[in-house]
Structure formats: structure tokens, C-alpha cells
Amino acid sequence: xxxxxxxxxxxxxxxxxxxxxxxxxxxxxxxYLQWYRQDPGRGPVFLxxxxxxxxxxxxxxxxxxFDTTLKQSLFHITASQPADSATYLCALxxxxxxxKLIFGQGTTLQxxx
Amino acid sequence: NAxxxxxxxxxxxxxxxxARLRCSPMKGHSHVYWYRQLPEEGLKFxxxxxxxxxxxxxxxxxxxxxxxxxxxxxxxxxxxxxxxGDSAAYFCASSPGLAGGPDYEQYFGPxxxxxxx
Numbered sequence: 001x002x003x004x005x006x007x008x009x010x011x012x013x014x015x016x017x018x019x020x021x022x023x024x025x026x027x028x029x030x031x032y033l034q035w036y037r038q039d040p041g042r043g044p045v046f047l048x049x050x051x052x053x054x055x056x057x058x059x060x061x062x063x064x065x066f067d068t069t070l071k072q073s074l075f076h077i078t079a080s081q082p083a084d085s086a087t088y089l090c091a092l093x094x095x096x097x098x099x100k101l102i103f104g105q106g107t108t109l110q111x112x113x
Numbered sequence: 114n115a116x117x118x119x120x121x122x123x124x125x126x127x128x129x130x131x132a133r134l135r136c137s138p139m140k141g142h143s144h145v146y147w148y149r150q151l152p153e154e155g156l157k158f159x160x161x162x163x164x165x166x167x168x169x170x171x172x173x174x175x176x177x178x179x180x181x182x183x184x185x186x187x188x189x190x191x192x193x194x195x196x197x198g199d200s201a202a203y204f205c206a207s208s209p210g211l212a213g214g215p216d217y218e219q220y221f222g223p224x225x226x227x228x229x230x
Contacts (some may be wrong), residue, residue, distance in 0.1 A: 046222070099217070101219060
């Protein structure tokens with residue numbers, strides 16, 4: 001069956017360091033992959049989208065990579081700040097689907113000052 | 114441009130009652146998705162609707178749950194005869210994509226937290 005896995009353990013890092021979050025998937029061939037941020041008690045907020053023919057995408061301090069051979073996406077936050085503390089969700093979108101998102105469980109990031 | 118609006122934000126129902134959750138998409142968006150987030154679990158897709166049409170309801174429980182998106186007014190997620198296991202956060206998202214296409218991000222509302230007592 002299709003499976004999307006993100007590190008279930010919280011990631012704790014020091015302010016200023018680079019945070020790297022992992023999203024692995026199996027039995028799936030997504031055409032697109034998206035990353036969202038979710039704060040407690042709020043809905044997810046879109047961050048970045050990367051297509052299967054793109055290796056890397058950047059937006060300000062954020063960088064996403066997409067390796068369809070390894071079936072993995074990495075999400076990086078450089079020069080992390082305490083305000084980056086949140087849960088980060090990866091979501092897959094199939095190539096022939098209706099746009100519905102299949103989410104991973106999310107990884108909680110805690111950036112300490 | 115107001116974001117996706119959901120109401121109520123919190124809803125308490127006794128077992129056996131009905132729950133109605135409303136979602137108004139962003140202006141100009143005609144594609145609506147509903148997701149459910151159970152405690153300690155990830156977001157799960159429930160249903161995808163366009164105006165007056167259910168496009169994909171593969172994530173909807175077979176019984177007690179229904180959704181609509183009328184020509185006028187908000188999208189409604191309806192849960193009949195609620196049970197304790199229905200307690201969760203229900204999120205609505207909207208998208209501007211012409212065909213709900215996968216290259217459009219989804220804009221999420223703040224969610225409705227349903228508690229069944």
C-alpha cells in the first residue's frame with residue numbers, strides 16, 4: 001500500500017543552524033510534492049511545491065529537493081529562527097488524480113534560541 | 114481577499130446528534146477539499162468537490178458522512194448520528210486550479226474542532 005513517512009520524532013536544533021526534514025514514500029509515483037507548515041490549532045500553510053522533473057526548489061531560506069529514484073524529499077531551513085518552530089508536513093499529489101493531497105504525519109521542529 | 118473561512122470553529126455534539134460544518138472558499142476558488150485530522154494522526158483526505166459536483170469522495174466513510182457544495186453558499190460537511198470516534202479537527206481547503214490540478218497549492222481554513230461527548 002502507499003506509504004508516506006516523515007520522522008515522527010521532534011527535531012530540536014539551535015538557532016542559526018540548518019534544519020533538515022525528510023519525507024520518504026513507497027508504492028507511489030507522485031508528479032508533485034508539496035510542503036506545508038502547521039502551527040498548533042491552525043490549518044496548514046503552503047510553503048513550496050516541487051515537480052517530479054525538478055531536482056531542487058528554493059524560496060528565501062527554504063530549500064526542497066526531490067529524488068524520485070530514492071523516493072525521497074528533503075526540506076531544509078537555513079539560518080533557522082525560533083519562529084520557524086512548527087510542524088512541517090509533506091504531501092504527495094498523484095499525476096492522474098484530482099488534486100487531493102496525501103499527507104505524511106509531519107515532523108515537529110523546535111528551534112532553540 | 115479573505116482566506117478560507119470555516120465555522121463554527123468549535124462544535125460540541127452529543128452522541129447521536131448531527132454535526133454540520135461549513136466552509137467558504139477563497140474568492141475565485143471553485144474547488145473545495147475536506148480533510149480530517151484525528152488526535153495524534155496526520156491529515157486524511159475525505160472529499161473533493163466543485164460547484165454542485167462531488168468529484169472524489171474516496172476518503173469519506175461509507176455511512177453517516179455527506180458533503181455538498183451548492184451553486185450558492187458554502188460547502189457543507191454533514192455528519193449524522195455522531196459517535197465519539199468522529200471527534201477530530203476538520204479542515205477545508207480551496208484551490209484556484211482549473212481542474213483542481215496538482216500544481217496548485219491548497220489554501221486551508223482554520224478548521225472546525227468537533228468534540229463528541
